[in-house]
Amino acid sequence: MTIRYYMKGKELMYKVAEAKSSSFDKQSSKDNKNLIMVVDDESLIRDVTKTILETFGYRVLTVSNGLDAIELYKAKKDEVKIILTDLNMPVMDGITMIKSILNFDSQARFIINSGLLSSISNSDLLELNVVSLLQKPFSAESLLKKINEIF
Numbered sequence: 001m002t003i004r005y006y007m008k009g010k011e012l013m014y015k016v017a018e019a020k021s022s023s024f025d026k027q028s029s030k031d032n033k034n035l036i037m038v039v040d041d042e043s044l045i046r047d048v049t050k051t052i053l054e055t056f057g058y059r060v061l062t063v064s065n066g067l068d069a070i071e072l073y074k075a076k077k078d079e080v081k082i083i084l085t086d087l088n089m090p091v092m093d094g095i096t097m098i099k100s101i102l103n104f105d106s107q108a109r110f111i112i113n114s115g116l117l118s119s120i121s122n123s124d125l126l127e128l129n130v131v132s133l134l135q136k137p138f139s140a141e142s143l144l145k146k147i148n149e150i151f
Contacts, residue, residue: 034151035059035076039069039085039097040113045136049084049113052140053147065089066097077105082131082150087114098128111146113138 036058038049046062053060061076063069066089073080083101087094094112101108109129115136125133132146 033057033059034081035061035079036147037061037063037069037073037076037080037083039063039066039083039089039094041065041086041089045086045113049143052143056144058147066092066094066100069097070100073101073108074104077108080108082109082111082147084111084113084134086136087112095124095128098130102129109150111150 036053038046038053038060039062040046040049041064043064046064050060050062061072061080063072066085068091069083069085070092073083083098085094085097092100094114098108098110106129109131111132111134112125112130113134113136124130131150134143134146
């Protein structure tokens with residue numbers, strides 16, 4: 001399956017991993033219904049990520065900044081299994097959001113999805129309950145592989 005998005009006259013295509021991929025089992029994901037929150041200020045990234053995850057059976061919430069993510073997480077924290085977040089966003093950045101969420105839910109888990117991964121140290125990652133890193137730009141297959149490793 002190929003997902004096509006158009007942005008400023010350019011076509012962006014994401015090829016979604018097939019069930020026969022050794023890194024991802026489509027059938028098992030259709031049964032799990034885990035809820036993932038996607039936090040990114042770029043609407044295209046949010047939309048593509050949501051489409052990919054929903055195609056493989058995940059439920060998805062999306063927000064555009066850290067402040068909105070905190071409010072939504074407070075309302076849905078018993079359901080959200082993982083937060084996939086960018087680092088650089090307006091209103092509130094990803095690191096500040098993560099620290100704020102950990103203040104009221106120390107069990108929250110995060111995947112950082114950013115083009116600036118080298119700016120974070122390993123000790124920071126452990127302190128912030130970051131279970132995985134996903135370098136932007138990412139492929140559908142790499143996203144699904146990271147998610148599947150967690151579940």
